[in-house]
Structures are given as structure tokens and as C-alpha cells.
Amino acid sequence: MDELRGTVNGPVLLPGDDGFAEEVAGFNPNNVMEPAVAVGVTSAADVQAVVRYAARNQLPVAVRATGHQVVKDARSAILINTSRMQDVRVDADNRTARVEAGVDWARTMFETAKHGLAPLSGSTATVSVIGYTLGGGQGPVLGRSQGYAADHVRRIEVVTADGELRQVTAESEPDLFWALLGGKGNFGVVTAIEFDLFPVTEFYGGGLHFAGERMEDVLRVWATWAPELPEQATTSVAVQRLPPLPELPEPLRGAFVLHVRFAYLGSAEDGERLLAPIRAVTQPLLDGVRMLPYVDSPLIHLDPPTPVPYYDATTTLREFSPEVLDALVEFAGPASGNPLSSIEIRALGGAFDREPAVPNAVPTRGVPYVLFAAGMSGPDQADLLRSWLGRMVRTFEPWSVDGRRMVNFMSKDEATAPDQVRLAYGAERYDRLARIKRRFDPDNMFRINHNIRPE
Numbered sequence: 001m002d003e004l005r006g007t008v009n010g011p012v013l014l015p016g017d018d019g020f021a022e023e024v025a026g027f028n029p030n031n032v033m034e035p036a037v038a039v040g041v042t043s044a045a046d047v048q049a050v051v052r053y054a055a056r057n058q059l060p061v062a063v064r065a066t067g068h069q070v071v072k073d074a075r076s077a078i079l080i081n082t083s084r085m086q087d088v089r090v091d092a093d094n095r096t097a098r099v100e101a102g103v104d105w106a107r108t109m110f111e112t113a114k115h116g117l118a119p120l121s122g123s124t125a126t127v128s129v130i131g132y133t134l135g136g137g138q139g140p141v142l143g144r145s146q147g148y149a150a151d152h153v154r155r156i157e158v159v160t161a162d163g164e165l166r167q168v169t170a171e172s173e174p175d176l177f178w179a180l181l182g183g184k185g186n187f188g189v190v191t192a193i194e195f196d197l198f199p200v201t202e203f204y205g206g207g208l209h210f211a212g213e214r215m216e217d218v219l220r221v222w223a224t225w226a227p228e229l230p231e232q233a234t235t236s237v238a239v240q241r242l243p244p245l246p247e248l249p250e251p252l253r254g255a256f257v258l259h260v261r262f263a264y265l266g267s268a269e270d271g272e273r274l275l276a277p278i279r280a281v282t283q284p285l286l287d288g289v290r291m292l293p294y295v296d297s298p299l300i301h302l303d304p305p306t307p308v309p310y311y312d313a314t315t316t317l318r319e320f321s322p323e324v325l326d327a328l329v330e331f332a333g334p335a336s337g338n339p340l341s342s343i344e345i346r347a348l349g350g351a352f353d354r355e356p357a358v359p360n361a362v363p364t365r366g367v368p369y370v371l372f373a374a375g376m377s378g379p380d381q382a383d384l385l386r387s388w389l390g391r392m393v394r395t396f397e398p399w400s401v402d403g404r405r406m407v408n409f410m411s412k413d414e415a416t417a418p419d420q421v422r423l424a425y426g427a428e429r430y431d432r433l434a435r436i437k438r439r440f441d442p443d444n445m446f447r448i449n450h451n452i453r454p455e
Contacts, residue, residue, distance in 0.1 A: 001037065007049040010040035010084060023081050024074075026067030027126070030309045030379060031412055033070060035062060035079035042084045044157065044165050044191040051189065052163035054078050054445060062448035063185050065102050065128035069135075071412055072448045080189055082128075090115055090197070096154060098194040099129050109295045117197035118142065118294040120149040123301035130193055134184050135408035136362040138370070140300050141203050141263040144350030145231045148365075150181035151356035152196035158188040161441040165191070170358040179436040182361030182425075184407050186433070186452045187440050204271030205263030205300055206288035208278065212256035215239060216329050218281045222260065223320045225277050231350035232265040233274055236301075238344035239332045243376065251285040256334065259344075261300045262289060310341070310376045313389035314409035316401040317369035320345065324399055331395050340388055341376040345369050361433060363425045367401045372409050386413065402426070407450065415450045424450070431455070 005012045013020040014037055023038040036059070039050050054061045062074040065082045082101035088108060089098045092115040099108055106125035112118060120139045122132050137149025146152065156168040158180065166188075170177045179187050210218050219237065226235050237260050244254035260278055264271040268291050275289060292299060317324060328345075332338045346369065353366050364370065373392050375385030403423035405415065415421045422430040430452065437444070438454035447453075 004037070004039065004050070004053050007053070008039060008041060008046040010042045010046055013038045013040075024064070024079055026064065026070045027307050028068075028070065028310055029307060030311065030382070031070035033062070033064070033074045033079060035074040035077045038079045038081060040081045040084055044159065047080060047082075047159045047189050047191055048163050048165055050078060050080055051159050051161065051445070055161065055163060058443070060447050061189070061445050063189055065131050066104055066126055068124070068127050069131060069408065071410075071450055074448050077448050082189075082191070085191065087192075090117070092117065095197045095199070096194055097197055098155075098192055100192045101128070101130050101190060103129050105129060105132070109297075112197055113201070113293070113295050116199060116201050118200040119195065119197055120146060120152060121297065122149075123298065124303040125298045126305055130190050131185075132408060133193060133195070134180060134182070134190060136182055136364065136406065137408070138346065138348070138352070138406065140234055140236065140261065141205065141265070141294065141297050142198060142200065143352060144234045144348070145265060146198065147351035147354060147356055148362050149195065150360045150362050151358075153181055153193055154196065155194040156180055156190055157192040158190045160188040161443065161445045175436045176440060177358070178360055179433055182363060182407065183433050183452060185449045186437060186446055188446065200265065200294055202291055202293050203263050203265050203297070204268050204289070204291050205261075205297075206290055206292060207286075207300060207302060208260045208262070208284040208289060209252055209286040210258045210260065210282060210284050212239065212258055213334050214282045215258040215333060216325070218258055218260065218278065219325055219328070221277055221281050223322070223325060226320070226347045227349070229274065234263045234347070236261045236344055236346040238342050239328070240342045241338070241340070243341070249286055255285070257285060259302075263297070263300055308376055309378045310374045311382060311385040311389060311413070312372065312374040312409075312411045313393055313414060314370065314372045314405055314411070315393050315396055316364065316367045316404060316406070317345065317371055317396060317399045318367075318401045319399060320347075320369055321399075324396070327395055331392065338388060339375060339381075339384060340373050340392070343371070343373040343392065345371050361425070361429055363404050363429055364406050367404060367406075370406050370409065371396060389413075410450055418451070418453055421450050421452060425452075
């Protein structure tokens with residue numbers, strides 16, 4: 001490792017070294033990464049040095065920022081940890097931001113809010129901006145009015161398999177630009193991106209928690225209400241069996257609930273009128289809907305802010321019909337015995353359906369609903385939770401949208417074979433990605449992911 005240590009400024013660690021476990025740890029303790037070497041990069045030059053070293057030694061390269069999505073264990077690979085790359089620059093006049101590879105949404109929202117601007121961030125503040133955006137990026141506040149985060153990227157700085165640092169725009173490298181936005185980490189190590197910001201400082205939104213025994217009543221209203229919302233409004237629902245944690249409010253501690261999420265880019269009065277049909281169904285256990293500053297948008301979903309062990313799976317739905325609702329009640333309702341912690345359905349539509357000004361490889365355009373489920377437990381419950389997750393996918397298969405998946409939601413257990421990855425992207429999109437992969441990564445250096453193989 002002397003050669004590598006002499007060319008990078010960050011730590012170069014082997015298994016057993018002090019700090020190695022922390023360097024490779026992800027957000028989900030169930031997904032342990034076991035690379036041959038871990039490098040904590042501090043700059044794009046460090047990334048170039050690692051990639052060139054990997055090329056000379058014919059080693060695969062894995063990338064970790066915040067570690068929310070671990071797809072493979074990275075054995076025999078070099079792991080690049082980008083978490084030390086923390087530069088954020090906001091251009092308020094042009095309403096853009098440039099962030100480096102280790103920056104998460106919490107830091108980005110804090111910096112943009114100083115200028116009265118907001119990014120197309122996701123439901124969880126601790127997710128890395130770049131990993132989220134390369135997978136498309138579906139936001140709970142701005143998404144239905146503005147589309148995917150990938151739709152608003154201006155420039156991508158990426159180190160490709162030849163070790164070159166490229167400044168990629170839709171004009172300079174149209175194929176690579178298209179492939180990076182949706183192709184996740186298959187085409188190089190993205191060291192920074194520049195993207196659009198929006199003049200939003202607050203919204204009306206939050207969550208309503210209803211007793212799980214009333215889920216069918218609430219969801220029958222939600223099923224007809226959600227498709228009629230204006231594009232300035234976004235909603236999702238989650239059937240949840242919450243743990244008895246002291247940090248949860250007392251009504252939710254160890255409770256079985258239906259969590260209805262809502263966000264509206266307008267006045268509180270108009271938002272209350274929009275939400276009235278849901279509130280009229282039954283009294284919620286907890287009502288957290290109010291005017292919120294944009295930086296508090298993670299309060300909509302209330303995802304865990306710290307690492308938790310879980311197993312997960314995802315699929316899509318072409319409709320939320322009475323038949324789908326009946327299947328959901330049977331699968332996850334009060335009498336189901338379902339052990340999964342959360343089964344959520346996100347309503348898309350609006351700008352998520354429209355092609356952006358500059359096309360990209362995001363595969364879920366036109367998909368009406370995304371379904372995502374997770375069971376929170378350690379390896380002792382792995383078989384049980386995986387069996388229920390598999391059953392979920394099979395239960396809703398009749399309503400799935402031609403096999404496509406939201407890339408950011410795919411788990412370690414999903415799309416493990418080339419034909420499954422091709423199905424997740426759709427055949428035409430996958431084939432184009434494979435052709436571009438051959439140009440920029442012919443030896444498939446970047447394969448520790450839901451892999452798109454070079455054509």
C-alpha cells in the first residue's frame with residue numbers, strides 16, 4: 001500500500017487497521033462491507049489516484065458517501081469513502097449550488113436556506129446529495145411540481161475508469177451526462193455536481209398518524225383523493241408497526257399506525273382545505289401537519305436519523321385500485337400478522353411523468369406509485385423478514401409496472417442478475433446504458449452496484 005499512501009492525502013486502511021471498520025460502515029449494520037482496502041479521499045485528485053491504482057492492479061472500485069445504499073459487500077475491491085469531501089457553494093444569483101461528493105441534504109439545505117432557496121432534496125436529510133441524485137432523486141415537497149433531482153443537474157464532475165477528471169454537461173458529453181443521471185454509480189466516481197435551486201422557504205405539511213385499525217377507511221379516501229391533488233401537493237402513506245422507543249411520542253410508541261404524509265407549496269388555508277377529506281375520516285392519534293420551514297422537510301416522513309438494521313424491498317404499482325387496497329389490507333392489515341416495520345406507497349405523477357428539458361436515464365418516469373417496505377431487525381430475523389418482503393413483491397406483482405424499479409430503493413437482495421437489472425431499467429434504456437458503459441468503463445471497474453455490464 002506504500003504506493004497508494006504516497007499519492008493520496010486521506011487514510012489508506014487495510015482490514016484490521018485502526019479506523020477501518022468506521023471507514024467502511026454503512027447506514028444499515030446488516031449490510032457489512034468487506035473491501036480489500038479502504039481509502040478516505042479528500043479531493044478529486046485523491047479519487048484519480050485511487051482509480052488509476054485500481055486500473056493498474058485490475059481491481060474493482062466501490063464508492064461510499066453516507067452509506068445508505070450498500071448493494072454488494074465489496075470483497076476484493078477498493079472502497080473510496082468520499083465523506084471528507086464537504087465543500088458547498090451556493091450561487092444565489094443563478095439559483096444553483098455545487099456540492100462535493102460527501103455532502104448530505106442536511107448540510108445542503110442549511111446552506112441554501114441562508115439565501116431563501118431550496119434544493120430538490122429527499123425524505124431523509126442524512127442521505128448524500130450525489131448518491132440520491134444519480135439514482136434519480138424523488139422529493140416529498142418539490143418533486144411533483146419540479147420532477148426528479150436528476151432533471152435539474154447542470155454539471156457533473158466525475159473521475160472515469162481511465163483516471164480522467166471530466167467536467168460533464170449535456171453539451172460537452174451528452175451520452176455520459178444522460179447515463180450518469182439514473183445510472184447510479186456505474187460510470188465513474190462523481191466528485192461534485194452543480195444543480196438548480198428553487199425560491200422556496202416554507203411549505204404546509206407534515207404527517208397524520210391514524211390508528212392502524214382504521215387503515216382501510218383512510219386509504220379508501222386517500223385512493224381517490226391523491227390523484228386529484230394539484231402538482232403543488234405531494235403525498236404518501238405508510239402502514240407502520242413502530243418499535244417501543246422512548247424517543248417516539250407516547251401515542252406512537254409500539255403502535256400499529258397508518259402514517260399519511262402531505263406537503264403543499266401554498267398557504268396554510270389552501271393546504272387545510274386540500275387535506276380536509278383525509279382529516280374528516282377519523283381523529284388522528286397525532287397531527288403534525290403545519291407550516292414548516294423547508295429545512296424541516298424530513299419531518300414529513302420521520303425516517304430514522306441514525307443507523308438501524310433493516311431488510312427492504314421495492315416494487316411499483318400502475319394503480320391504487322380497490323383491488324390493490326384489498327390486497328394491502330390482507331397483506332399488512334390488523335389481522336395479517338405482518339412483522340414488517342413499514343410498508344409505504346408514494347404517489348408520483350405530475351412533473352415526475354414529464355420528460356425534463358435535458359433527458360436522462362431515470363427509469364420510473366410515468367410510474368404512478370412506488371411501493372417500498374422494510375423490516376427492522378438484525379440477522380436473527382433475516383429469514384422471516386426476507387420471506388415477507390418476497391411475499392410483498394409477489395402479492396403486488398399483478399399491478400407492477402413492467403418490472404421497472406426506482407433505483408435508489410433497490411436493496412442488496414434485488415436485481416442481483418444482469419437480466420433483473422435490465423428489467424429494472426427497461427430494455428431500451430438498459431441497452432443504451434450498456435453501450436455507454438463500454439465506452440467509459442469497458443473493463444467494468446465500477447461493478448459494486450446494481451451492475452450495468454459493458455455491451
